[in-house]
Amino acid sequence: MPTSYQSPMRGDKKSEAKTTSQSTETNTVKEVATVAKVLEVKGGSVYTIGPDDTIKTAVTLLKDRRIGALVVTTEDGALVGILSERDIVRKLAETPGQTLPQKVSDNMTHDVETCSPDDNLIEVSRRMTKGTFRHMPVMEDGKLCGMITIGDVVNYRLTELEHEALQLKQMIVG
Template sequence: MAPSSYQAPSRGDKTDKKTHSQSLESNLSNAQTTVAKLISGKGDAIFSVRANDNISHVVQVLSEKHIGALVVTDQNGALQGIISERDIVRRMAETPGQTLPQEVDALMTKNVVTCSPDDLLSDVLKKMTEGKFRHMPVVKNDRLCGMITIGDVVNFRLKEVEYEALRMKQMIVG
């Protein structure tokens, strides 16, 4: 016996009300998120130093900007390297008390792994995890156009998952 609140469907109740709980678009939308989408929300501010700057200047900039790495550029803004807090800490362990006057060129990573705005976030996250680094410059047509961190990628993805969960809840509740 049906509950008293049940009302049998009548003719035309579900006309043109098709639902698509799973589609190729919905299942792959987050996997297809690009670096450009992350940067559009984060901003494209890039903080840089020069190869001949000393480490004390780098430490000051990192502290003032509350960031963990800086790109190293030439006078034209072309990428020459990257220097991170980790680079500085490692050098401090090797040369205690002698690190701050050293030049950036001596500590920076010169073969920088970069990404483009069109790269998928999932691919970038994989590169960062495999390479064990937390910062990646974004380059388009040989020009710097941003910097992303592993934290940026994780936070962006968490927001997407929260939004996805909210959408699912709204679909279920109505």
């Protein structure tokens, strides 16, 4: 039969274990969130396409992979652009019925904003918001090592906030 909890009495032996009080600082101090932290959770998979491929090929890849953008690279892996759903929709509006056979290189964004794994996540988020784009290739030592999206940033931050709320709740409850 299980025993019930009984609070300590005056004559009980004191525990030799040392306890430390919790504080706001010990419960909320955390390291700065970086792009690398997001990639640890998400992984470094990046879907690429060549500049000479067609928009039809790109659309198929986007649909099959359930993603919103493709990084455009040369055969040797050099970053030359990015093609997003938004780029394709704009081109469809400009050239209805003639878009799918066009080359990726004629429709991609050429000036691609990139980040590195060490970049601060808040700063990357601000850059994406200011530039009104949702996908950013991650480069390390001149090589593509991942892709971060605004959704990744939001999900990471929501998880952080849930964790912080739980820590504060534990601090309050004890």
